Amino acid sequence: MKVEKFNDPLARRSHQLHFETLRLDTPFQPRLAELSQTNDWYSWAGYKAPHSLYDEELEYFAIRSTAAVFDISPMTKYRIAGSDAEAFLNRLMIRDVRKLGVGRVHYTAWCDDHGHVLDDGTLFHLGPSEYRLCCQERHLPWLLDSADGFSVEIREETTDIAGLALQGPTSYAVLRNAGFAGVEQLKPFQIAHFPLQGGTVTISRTGFTGDLGYELFVPRALALDLWDRLFTAGAAHGIRAIGYSALNRARIEAGFIVANADFITSETALRGNRLRTPDEIGLEWMVDMEKPNFNGRHAIQIARTKGKLRHVLVGLEIEGNVPPELSLVYHRKKKEAGIVTAAIWSPLAKRNIAIASLERPYGSRISDDLWVEIYALRELQYQKMMKRAKIVPRPFIALPRRTATPPALF
Amino acid sequence: MTSFDTIIIGAGHNGLVAASTLAAQGRRVVVVEAAAKPGGAAATVEFAPGYRTSGLAHIVNRLAPEVISSLKLDKTRFEGASAPTVVLDRNRGPVVLRGGYGEVVEGVGADEAKAFADMRRKLLRQADILKRFLARRPPRPGDVGFSDMANLGMAGLSLLRGGRDEARDFARMLLMNVSDIVDEYLSDDRLKGLVSFDATLGIQLGPRSPTSLLGLFYRLTGEAAGLAGGQYLPKGGMGTVADALVGAAQKAGVTLRLSSPVKRILTDRGKVSGVELEGGETLEAAVVASAVHPALTLRGLVSPGEVDTELSRALKHMRSNGNVAKLHLALDRVPEFAGVSREDLKGRLVIARSVRHVEEAFNPAKYGEFSPDPVMEITLPSLSDPSLAPSGGCTLSALAQYAPYDLKGGWESGRPQFLEAILDAIETYAPGLRASITASELLVPPDIEARYRMPAGHWHHGELQADQMLLNRPAFAVSGYDTPIEGLYLCSAGSHPGGGISGLPGLNCARHIIARNRS
Numbered sequence: 001m002k003v004e005k006f007n008d009p010l011a012r013r014s015h016q017l018h019f020e021t022l023r024l025d026t027p028f029q030p031r032l033a034e035l036s037q038t039n040d041w042y043s044w045a046g047y048k049a050p051h052s053l054y055d056e057e058l059e060y061f062a063i064r065s066t067a068a069v070f071d072i073s074p075m076t077k078y079r080i081a082g083s084d085a086e087a088f089l090n091r092l093m094i095r096d097v098r099k100l101g102v103g104r105v106h107y108t109a110w111c112d113d114h115g116h117v118l119d120d121g122t123l124f125h126l127g128p129s130e131y132r133l134c135c136q137e138r139h140l141p142w143l144l145d146s147a148d149g150f151s152v153e154i155r156e157e158t159t160d161i162a163g164l165a166l167q168g169p170t171s172y173a174v175l176r177n178a179g180f181a182g183v184e185q186l187k188p189f190q191i192a193h194f195p196l197q198g199g200t201v202t203i204s205r206t207g208f209t210g211d212l213g214y215e216l217f218v219p220r221a222l223a224l225d226l227w228d229r230l231f232t233a234g235a236a237h238g239i240r241a242i243g244y245s246a247l248n249r250a251r252i253e254a255g256f257i258v259a260n261a262d263f264i265t266s267e268t269a270l271r272g273n274r275l276r277t278p279d280e281i282g283l284e285w286m287v288d289m290e291k292p293n294f295n296g297r298h299a300i301q302i303a304r305t306k307g308k309l310r311h312v313l314v315g316l317e318i319e320g321n322v323p324p325e326l327s328l329v330y331h332r333k334k335k336e337a338g339i340v341t342a343a344i345w346s347p348l349a350k351r352n353i354a355i356a357s358l359e360r361p362y363g364s365r366i367s368d369d370l371w372v373e374i375y376a377l378r379e380l381q382y383q384k385m386m387k388r389a390k391i392v393p394r395p396f397i398a399l400p401r402r403t404a405t406p407p408a409l410f
Numbered sequence: 411m412t413s414f415d416t417i418i419i420g421a422g423h424n425g426l427v428a429a430s431t432l433a434a435q436g437r438r439v440v441v442v443e444a445a446a447k448p449g450g451a452a453a454t455v456e457f458a459p460g461y462r463t464s465g466l467a468h469i470v471n472r473l474a475p476e477v478i479s480s481l482k483l484d485k486t487r488f489e490g491a492s493a494p495t496v497v498l499d500r501n502r503g504p505v506v507l508r509g510g511y512g513e514v515v516e517g518v519g520a521d522e523a524k525a526f527a528d529m530r531r532k533l534l535r536q537a538d539i540l541k542r543f544l545a546r547r548p549p550r551p552g553d554v555g556f557s558d559m560a561n562l563g564m565a566g567l568s569l570l571r572g573g574r575d576e577a578r579d580f581a582r583m584l585l586m587n588v589s590d591i592v593d594e595y596l597s598d599d600r601l602k603g604l605v606s607f608d609a610t611l612g613i614q615l616g617p618r619s620p621t622s623l624l625g626l627f628y629r630l631t632g633e634a635a636g637l638a639g640g641q642y643l644p645k646g647g648m649g650t651v652a653d654a655l656v657g658a659a660q661k662a663g664v665t666l667r668l669s670s671p672v673k674r675i676l677t678d679r680g681k682v683s684g685v686e687l688e689g690g691e692t693l694e695a696a697v698v699a700s701a702v703h704p705a706l707t708l709r710g711l712v713s714p715g716e717v718d719t720e721l722s723r724a725l726k727h728m729r730s731n732g733n734v735a736k737l738h739l740a741l742d743r744v745p746e747f748a749g750v751s752r753e754d755l756k757g758r759l760v761i762a763r764s765v766r767h768v769e770e771a772f773n774p775a776k777y778g779e780f781s782p783d784p785v786m787e788i789t790l791p792s793l794s795d796p797s798l799a800p801s802g803g804c805t806l807s808a809l810a811q812y813a814p815y816d817l818k819g820g821w822e823s824g825r826p827q828f829l830e831a832i833l834d835a836i837e838t839y840a841p842g843l844r845a846s847i848t849a850s851e852l853l854v855p856p857d858i859e860a861r862y863r864m865p866a867g868h869w870h871h872g873e874l875q876a877d878q879m880l881l882n883r884p885a886f887a888v889s890g891y892d893t894p895i896e897g898l899y900l901c902s903a904g905s906h907p908g909g910g911i912s913g914l915p916g917l918n919c920a921r922h923i924i925a926r927n928r929s
Contacts, residue, residue: 087715088715090715091714091715112719112720113718113719113720113721113887113894114720142719145722145723148709148714148722148726149709149713149715150714150715289679290679291679292678292679292716293679293680293715293716293717293718294715295718295719296718297679297680297718298680298718298894298895301680
């Protein structure tokens with residue numbers, strides 16, 4: 001960045017026009033705008049994104065019954081390349097990146113020196129010494145500082161790369177119909193590249209729904225071509241664009257957590273007791289103490305050996321059919337034990353399910369006699385309910401079609 | 411092959427003190443040193459045929475009594491006579507301070523002498539309160555033991571001993587600048603200049619910079635020859651102190667390996683396992699204590715990724731650029747400084763005309779330029795120990811500042827210019843000295859960095875300022891001598907309490923290692 005251009009106030013202002021567009025359009029905005037009937041938008045990392053497009057319920061059922069398209073372009077994306085890319089990512093991530101082969105994806109998380117989770121995300125091993133990291137928050141300064149001493153190049157490519165999640169039982173049929181021959185060979189968490197209009201679309205068998213599904217990434221310029229190709233090919237397979245509310249239901253059923261919803265990322269937390277180690281948000285299985293040192297290793301080890309883990313993330317099944325969103329969890333209806341961070345009535349599981357953050361020993365040593373307190377606002381009066389909650393394993397649903405290879409043509 | 415359980419990196423004074431202390435407890439200790447000679451910055455060097463002098467530090471003013479007693483050092487081998495400080499002045503003649511930081515002041519009127527005595531008493535009393543924190547590990551939040559509490563309590567008691575007014579004054583003065591304090595007490599520019607110089611020597615601050623008084627407190631926490639604030643020129647140059655430390659180490663059974671630069675510190679999954687030497691040889695040990703700069707240790711010798719990002723970032727941002735130059739002159743006769751007796755030439759001669767002079771010397775350093783009219787302290791070591799110069803000749807050793815490490819335009823062209831500026835200044839007080847120079851050597855911070863492997867040529871291994879002291883030295887996460895890497899410890903001047911030839915970082919660290927392995 002040149003300093004000279006900021007000497008002239010007019011020139012300076014001309015470089016600061018971001019405030020004129022409070023919400024950016026994703027590359028798919030023209031199509032989303034056409035489809036939006038509810039006009040129900042929210043801001044996702046500065047981008048305009050749909051809560052719903054026409055009907056939340058029907059959008060959810062598109063995920064579970066046909067094929068749903070969700071615009072994931074606002075997701076923060078970094079390209080990480082160079083001879084030390086693997087070593088760099090391995091010092092960064094709590095999982096062993098050496099075990100991630102070329103053409104594979106894994107879900108991972110990374111911590112600060114104190115072992116507190118900075119974010120979770122998906123790491124794509126695109127090619128030899130070449131990776132893409134997708135996540136919720138922005139981390140460029142952290143990534144650059146962590147890269148000190150490593151031969152690696154890190155570039156934010158959030159605006160350059162457009163992304164779509166195509167999820168649901170007919171998603172494979174849509175891709176096949178769209179001409180992506182060979183996509184049936186993709187196993188879960190596998191990546192392949194396909195030609196598209198003289199460019200390339202990168203397709204991975206990944207998703208946030210626990211269903212059969214794919215994620216597709218293209219250079220920004222090819223975004224609408226990709227969209228149109230999918231919707232033409234998918235017309236007979238019930239393809240539907242969806243908003244976040246529908247996706248959120250699916251991800252709760254799948255038991256996935258969302259940064260800054262189910263836990264507070266360590267750089268955004270304002271309060272010291274909101275910080276969480278991986279073990280406190282259900283990610284202890286990722287932490288690989290056998291691999292070389294990684295950020296937070298020392299702190300996590302101390303937290304584990306000195307019994308300093310304060311919280312635990314659990315799946316709950318709650319009696320009745322009222323989702324206890326953001327409800328308090330009690331032990332023996334008296335002692336406060338935690339909070340529900342996400343809850344729905346699951347149409348697929350036919351159960352009232354929730355994800356909750358509990359304060360140990362609740363959820364670890366003490367897991368019986370848990371209750372959630374639901375305040376249901378009914379015509380200007382709260383109806384207070386105490387409902388029994390049972391700790392159950394996540395995911396709440398398990399769909400064989402998610403992993404079947406080749407996938408079936410529904 | 412002999413096996414060791416402890417490796418010390420660097421045979422500087424702190425490394426040697428740590429090694430001796432650990433070996434005395436029965437540990438099998440090896441010290442690996444990059445240079446061909448031990449001693450590090452506490453060395454005596456021959457810079458011209460027949461002319462020898464202390465290579466970097468040239469005055470002993472804080473070698474800790476704890477170090478001397480616990481290592482049973484034979485003081486007679488290096489301890490010189492208590493040396494006066496002579497503040498040079500062309501017009502009014504010098505002011506001479508004798509005893510521990512001017513117990514007696516000559517060359518000023520009775521009123522000024524009394525004013526100085528008042529200030530001295532105040533500062534020494536306050537320094538005495540701070541002193542109790544030096545010879546121990548800094549108290550760490552969450553890890554404060556009984557002895558820490560007792561020490562804090564004692565500090566509080568001694569603070570109140572002089573009455574509430576004294577305690578209040580301590581709180582008032584602690585973070586003040588030295589200029590305001592000397593203005594409070596003194597009227598003589600020579601004394602004000604001296605005190606300003608002593609507060610800022612080796613620190614990137616001017617006398618009017620906030621907190622600059624801390625440097626003076628640090629100086630006054632030191633003692634030499636039994637005198638608080640005292641000083642002497644070591645017999646035979648600082649190398650004799652190093653020799654005494656080497657002797658103690660050898661007696662304790664320490665193995666010394668010279669010309670063995672460390673390539674890297676070997677770590678695996680958060681645990682140290684030894685060091686790899688440049689030659690390719692690997693030495694294994696469960697404990698490694700590094701007496702080299704903390705940033706060099708954790709960002710240079712330890713592989714990237716072994717130290718977490720925040721700590722690495724903190725060490726990267728540790729302020730550690732040197733700003734002092736070391737001058738060595740070989741003279742063919744003993745110089746004469748106007749108004750200074752031959753006997754007093756054996757002391758420390760200071761060129762600092764006033765607070766303003768020191769402040770104006772500092773100004774250009776803020777912008778990457780050296781002082782055109784530098785301030786300095788000069789010693790003539792061969793006057794006390796004639797073996798340091800050929801017969802009839804004289805060795806001059808001076809510390810001159812400010813000489814910023816990152817000189818605008820570079821030191822290649824800057825070095826001769828700065829040398830001229832220093833010589834011009836000395837010539838003013840010692841006319842004819844220039845003509846007697848037969849050889850000269852000016853070490854600017856990059857030279858000090860290259861010769862003594864001190865990053866950025868900072869002899870304190872990091873600025874000694876409020877934000878880099880106590881539990882923030884060198885960085886909060888590593889201020890208790892241990893590091894997040896199990897078995898790896900820091901024992902250089904970059905750790906608490908800091909720089910100067912004190913031996914305390916080495917001693918404190920070694921005692922911490924002993925305590926850690928006992929529990």
